[in-house]
Amino acid sequence: MATQHSRSAARFMMAPAVILLLGWMLIPLTMTLIFSFKKYLPLRGGDLGWVGFDNYVRFVSSSAFWPSVQTTLIIVGGVLLITIIFGVLLSILLDQPMWGQGIVRILVIAPFFVMPTVSALVWKNMFMDPVNGLFAHLWKAFGAQPIEWLSDLSLFSIILIVSWQWLPFATLILLTAIQSLDSEQLEAAEMDGAPPLSRFAFIILPHLSRAITIVVLIQTIFLLAIFAEIFVTTSGAFGTRTLTYLIYQRVLESQNVGLGSAGGVYAIILANIVAIFLMRIVGKNLDT
Amino acid sequence: MARSVTTRRKTINTLAAWAIGLLIFFPILWTILTSFKTEAQAINDPPLFFFFDWTLENYAVVQERSNYMRYLWNSVIIAGGSTVLGLIIAVPAAWSMAFVPSKRTKDILMWMLSTKMLPAVGVLYPIYLVFIELGLLDTRVGLTIVLMLINLPIIVWMLYTYFKEIPGEILEAARMDGATLKEEILYILTPMAIPGIASTLLLNIILAWNEAFWTLNLTAAKAAPLTAFIASYSSPEGLFYAKLSAASTMAIAPILILGWFSQKQLVRGLTFGAVK
Numbered sequence: 001m002a003t004q005h006s007r008s009a010a011r012f013m014m015a016p017a018v019i020l021l022l023g024w025m026l027i028p029l030t031m032t033l034i035f036s037f038k039k040y041l042p043l044r045g046g047d048l049g050w051v052g053f054d055n056y057v058r059f060v061s062s063s064a065f066w067p068s069v070q071t072t073l074i075i076v077g078g079v080l081l082i083t084i085i086f087g088v089l090l091s092i093l094l095d096q097p098m099w100g101q102g103i104v105r106i107l108v109i110a111p112f113f114v115m116p117t118v119s120a121l122v123w124k125n126m127f128m129d130p131v132n133g134l135f136a137h138l139w140k141a142f143g144a145q146p147i148e149w150l151s152d153l154s155l156f157s158i159i160l161i162v163s164w165q166w167l168p169f170a171t172l173i174l175l176t177a178i179q180s181l182d183s184e185q186l187e188a189a190e191m192d193g194a195p196p197l198s199r200f201a202f203i204i205l206p207h208l209s210r211a212i213t214i215v216v217l218i219q220t221i222f223l224l225a226i227f228a229e230i231f232v233t234t235s236g237a238f239g240t241r242t243l244t245y246l247i248y249q250r251v252l253e254s255q256n257v258g259l260g261s262a263g264g265v266y267a268i269i270l271a272n273i274v275a276i277f278l279m280r281i282v283g284k285n286l287d288t
Numbered sequence: 289m290a291r292s293v294t295t296r297r298k299t300i301n302t303l304a305a306w307a308i309g310l311l312i313f314f315p316i317l318w319t320i321l322t323s324f325k326t327e328a329q330a331i332n333d334p335p336l337f338f339f340f341d342w343t344l345e346n347y348a349v350v351q352e353r354s355n356y357m358r359y360l361w362n363s364v365i366i367a368g369g370s371t372v373l374g375l376i377i378a379v380p381a382a383w384s385m386a387f388v389p390s391k392r393t394k395d396i397l398m399w400m401l402s403t404k405m406l407p408a409v410g411v412l413y414p415i416y417l418v419f420i421e422l423g424l425l426d427t428r429v430g431l432t433i434v435l436m437l438i439n440l441p442i443i444v445w446m447l448y449t450y451f452k453e454i455p456g457e458i459l460e461a462a463r464m465d466g467a468t469l470k471e472e473i474l475y476i477l478t479p480m481a482i483p484g485i486a487s488t489l490l491l492n493i494i495l496a497w498n499e500a501f502w503t504l505n506l507t508a509a510k511a512a513p514l515t516a517f518i519a520s521y522s523s524p525e526g527l528f529y530a531k532l533s534a535a536s537t538m539a540i541a542p543i544l545i546l547g548w549f550s551q552k553q554l555v556r557g558l559t560f561g562a563v564k
Contacts, residue, residue, distance in 0.1 A: 006388050007388060007390065009384070009388075010384035010385075010387075010388035010390070011384075013380035013381060013383060013384040014380070014381045014384050014385065014396070016377045016380070016381070017377050017378055017380075017381035017400070017440060017444055018381070018396065018400075020377065020437060020440065021400055021403050021437070021440060021441065024403065024437040024440075025403045025406065027414070027418070028411035028414035028415055028418070029406070029410075029411060029414075031411075031413075031414035031417070032410055032411055032413070032414055035413065035414070090308065093301065093304060093305050093308070094305060096297075096298075096301040096305075097297075097298050097301065098298055098301040098302040098305050099298070099302045100302065100306065101305075103309075104305045104306055104309040105309075105551070106548055107309035107310060107312060107313040108308070108309050108312050108313070109547070109548075109551060109554075110312075110313050110316055110544060110547070111312060111313075111315070111316065112547070112554075113494060113498070113540065113543045113544050113546075113547035114316065114498075114540050114543075114544075115497065115498040115500060115514065115515050115518065115539060115540060115543070116498065116500040116515070117500050117504075117515045117516075117518040117519045118319075118518050118536045118539055118540055119315070121518060121519075121521055121522060121532060121536070122315055122318075122319050122532070122533075122536060123315065124522075125528075125529060125532060126315075126318060126319065126322065126529055126532075126533070127315065132331040132529070134318070134335060137333045137334060137335055140333070141334070164312070164315070167312065168312075169554075169558065172551065172554060172555055173555050173558075173559060173563050176552075176555045176563055177563055211563055214559050214562050214563060218558065218559065221405055224407065225407050225408060225409065225501070227408075227409070227500065227501045227504070228500035228501065228504060228515070228519070231504060231519065231522075232519050232522040233522075244407065244409045247409045247410070247412075248409055248412065248505075251409075251412055251413045252412065252413075252416075252505070257413050260412075260413060261413060264407070264409060264410035264411065264412070264413075265410065267407045267409060267410045268406060268407055268410040270407075271405050271406065271407045271410075272402075272405065274405075275402060275405035278405075279398055279401060279402065281562060282398075282401065282559075282560050282562050283394070283398055285562045
C-alpha cells in the first residue's frame with residue numbers, strides 16, 4: 001500500500017526525468033514557434049522583426065514544397081509497403097521448422113544494426129555506382145547498359161536502401177507476434193481441411209493485424225525523419241528532397257531560420273497526427 | 289498432437305530461409321570481404337569473392353590517415369555516456385512509476401513517449417543556437433546530453449515494462465520477514481531488476497551508436513563520432529572502396545555483436561512494450 005510518504009518519494013524520484021524532458025520539449029519548441037513568426041536571417045541581418053504568418057504561407061507556396069511532400073509520401077509509402085509485405089512473408093518462413101534457424105535470424109536482423117551512414121555509402125558506392133558498383137558489373141555481365149541508380153532511379157534507390165535497413169525491424173516484430181499464435185488453432189484449421197492460403201488469410205493475418213499496425217506507425221515516425229541516407233547519397237538532388245531535408249536546407253544551408261521554422265512546425269504537426277494513433281494503441285496496452 | 293514435419297518440407301524451408309538470409313546479409317558480407325582486398329581488387333570485374341590476396345593494409349591506412357581511433361573513442365564516450373547518464377535518471381523514475389503508481393503515471397508515460405515523436409529537424413535551429421550560446425557545439429559533452437535526452441523516453445519505458453513484471457508480493461513477503469528498506473533494495477529488487485537494466489543498456493547503446501541526425505549536425509572535427517567519420521567518405525578522392533569497407537567494418541562490428549545479444553529486447557524496446 002502506497003503511503004503519503006512513499007508518494008512524495010516517488011514524485012522526487014520522477015522529477016529529474018520529467019523536468020529534463022519538459023525542458024527538452026518546451027524550450028526548443030517555443031523557440032521554433034517564435035522564429036516561425038519572424039523574418040530571421042542569421043547571416044543577412046539577423047532578426048528582422050515579426051512577420052505574422054508570412055513564413056507559413058511562403059513555405060507552403062514555394063515551388064519546392066509540394067514536390068517534397070510527394071517525395072516524402074513516396075519514400076514512406078514505398079518503404080512501408082516493401083517492409084510489411086516481405087516482413088510478413090519472411091516472418092512466416094522463419095517460424096517454420098528448419099535447420100540453423102538461429103543463424104538465419106541473425107543474418108536477417110543484421111542490417112538493422114548497421115549505422116545509416118554506412119549502409120547509405122556502401123549501397124551508393126559498392127552496389128549502385130554506375131561504373132564500379134556490383135550492380136553495374138552484373139548488368140554488364142548480361143550485356144545490359146548499367147543503370148545510373150542514384151540519378152535516374154533516385155527515389156527507387158533510396159527506397160531500396162531504407163527498406164533494407166527496416167525490413168529486419170518489421171520481420172523481427174512480426175516474428176515475435178507470430179510466435180505468440182496458438183498453434184493448436186492452426187492445426188485444427190488444417191485438420192478441417194482449410195488450405196494454406198485461407199489459413200493465412202483468416203488466422204495468421206488477423207492475428208498479426210495489431211503488430212502490423214504498430215510496425216506501420218513506428219516506422220512512419222522514423223521514416224518521416226530519415227536524413228543521413230539522403231544526406232550522403234544525393235544531398236536532396238534528383239527529386240529526393242523530402243520535407244525533412246527541405247527544412248534542413250532552409251535552416252542550415254540557406255540560413256533562413258524563419259522559413260525553416262515554419263516548415264518545422266508543419267513537420268511537428270504531421271508527426272503528431274501519426275503519433276496520436278500510435279499512442280492510442282500503446283496506451284490501451286498499458287491498462288492490461 | 290504436434291504437427292509432424294516431413295524432412296522434405298524442412299529441407300525446403302531451410303534452403304529458402306538460408307537463401308533469403310544470405311541475400312539480406314550480403315551487403316554486409318561484401319563490405320567485410322572488400323575490406324581485405326587491395327583497391328584494384330575491390331573494383332575488379334568480374335567481382336572477386338574469396339580468391340584474392342587477403343590484406344590488412346586498409347585497416348592500417350584508415351587508422352593512419354584519419355586517426356580512426358579518435359572517432360571510435362568519441363563514439364564510445366557519446367554512446368556509453370549518454371546511456372549511463374540516461375539510466376541514472378531513468379531508473380528512479382521508472383522504479384517509482386512501476387512500484388508507486390498514481391493516477392497520473394499513465395499520462396506521464398504517454399507524454400514522455402510523445403516527446404520521442406518530436407521530429408528532430410523541427411527543433412534543429414533552436415538546439416543549434418543553444419549549443420552555440422553554451423559553447424557546446426562540436427563537444428562530446430553536448431552530444432552526450434542530446435543523445436541522452438532523445439533516448440530517455442525509450443529508457444524509461446523499457447525499464448518500466450521490466451520493473452512492472454517484478455511481482456509486488458515478493459516485496460511484501462520480504463517486509464513481513466523484517467527486511468529493512470535497504471535490504472529490500474539490495475537483496476531482492478536489485479537482483480531482479482538487473483536483467484532488465486542490462487537489456488535497456490544494450491539497446492540504448494546500439495541506438496546512440498547509430499544515431500545520425502544530431503551527430504552529423506552538431507559536430508565538426510573535434511567531437512565527431514563514427515557516423516560523421518563515415519559520412520566524410522561521401523566525397524572522396526581516388527579509389528577508396530577497400531578503405532571505405534575497412535572503416536565501415538570497424539564502425540559496425542561492435543554493434544553487430546552487441547545486437548545479436550539483444551534481439552528480444554529490441555522488440556520490446558522499440559515497440560514500447562506493445563509487442564513482447
